[in-house]
Amino acid sequence: MPNLYTRAHGVANGVQSLRRVATLALSFTLATCFGVAVCSAFPEENAEKSIGAILPTPKRSVIITADGETKNVDTTATTVGELFQAENILLSKQDRCTVPLTTPITADMKPLVITRIQIEMIKERVVVPFITKKKLTPKLRYGQSKLVKGGVNGERVATYKVIHKDGVQIARKMTAHKVKPAQNALILSGLRGASFSHMLASRGSLGGARVLTMRATGYGPNRNGRWNALCRTGMKPGYGVVAVDPRFIRLGTRMYIENYGYAIAGDTGGAIKGNRIDLAFNSHHEAMAVGRRNVRVMILP
Structure with missing residues (x-):
């Protein structure tokens, strides 16, 4: 027959088993009804766990202004970046926010303002x-x-x-x-056969060509002095080449001379000063026929 100690020890074990069953039943009821996980009541089975409950993350209200709209959002996100991701708010590399995306969400969070930079x-x-x-x-x-x-x-x-x-x-x-x-x-516009009146009528198309009144004389091919049958510019003397004072008309200037025609300033002369101009002809007779007279000279562009 079992002695008194054995019987008492069995009764104690039975009471402890009943306590375990009751505690497990209570934990199951709390988890089912309230969604609360209860830690083990038996520290001898899990010494690292203590009795307590894991509560859900509370929702916090945050004001967001973006793209011309302002809205109040209730969120369980823990950072600003998570909040924007949950609300499908995308930021480019240039866009700016009032706080970094890693900023934690707090109960007293200031309004978040997004600035779009393009x-x-x-x-x-x-x-x-x-x-x-x-x-x-x-x-x-x-x-x-x-x-x-x-x-x-x-x-x-x-x-x-x-x-x-x-x-x-x-x-x-x-x-x-x-x-x-x-x-x-x-x-190219033709000059041959044009009268001076025709040229005057064309001044507008010539950019308002300048017209001078000059004192003209004539010279033949035998009067080009020490230049050995060549003009000062190296041109051959002849009709269309005239001598001028380079200080008055630049050498190489193109012009149209009344009762003479198209000419180029290609020569100089010792007596040609100021508004004097010497007209070249192909013969001495033609040159002498000019005499001394005033002529109108149109400086061409």
Whole structure:
């Protein structure tokens, strides 16, 4: 027969088993009804755990302003970055927020303001129109013209860095500038047979050519002195080459002379000073026929 000690020890074990069953039943009821996990009541089974409950994260209210709208959001997110992710708010590398995305969400969180920054490079193209230049020539009769070279427009390209803040431009800076020059057109216009009155009527198309009144004389091919049958500029003397004072009219200047025609300033003379002009002819007889007289001289472009 069992002794008294054995019987008492069995009764104690039975009471302890009943306590375990009752505690487990209570834990199951709390977990089912309230969603609360209860730690083990038996420290001998899990010494690291203590009796207590894991409570859910509380919701906090945060005000967000973005893209022109302000809204109040209740969230369980722990950081600003998690909040934006939950609300599907995307930020580009240029966008700005009032606080870093790693900032913890707190009960007294100040309103979050998102500023949209947009940076773009813009190219502006402007056409550089070509100019049609006219060149007078005695090789064509007056009234005739000939297109020597067609014109091609150029282009000016400017690159700008433009910054917008919430849709409003706040900065604009030129970062590059390139110019492709235009290729001008060239038209030859005839002079042969033109009267001085015709030339005066054409002054507008000649850019308002300057008209001078000069004192003219004539010289033949035998009067070009020490230049050995050549003019000062190296040109051969003859009809269409005139002597001028270089201080008054620059050598190489093209002109149209009343009752003489197209000419170029290609020579000088010891007696040719100021508004004096000496007209070259192909014969001494023609040169002497000029005498001394006033002539109108149109300086050509």
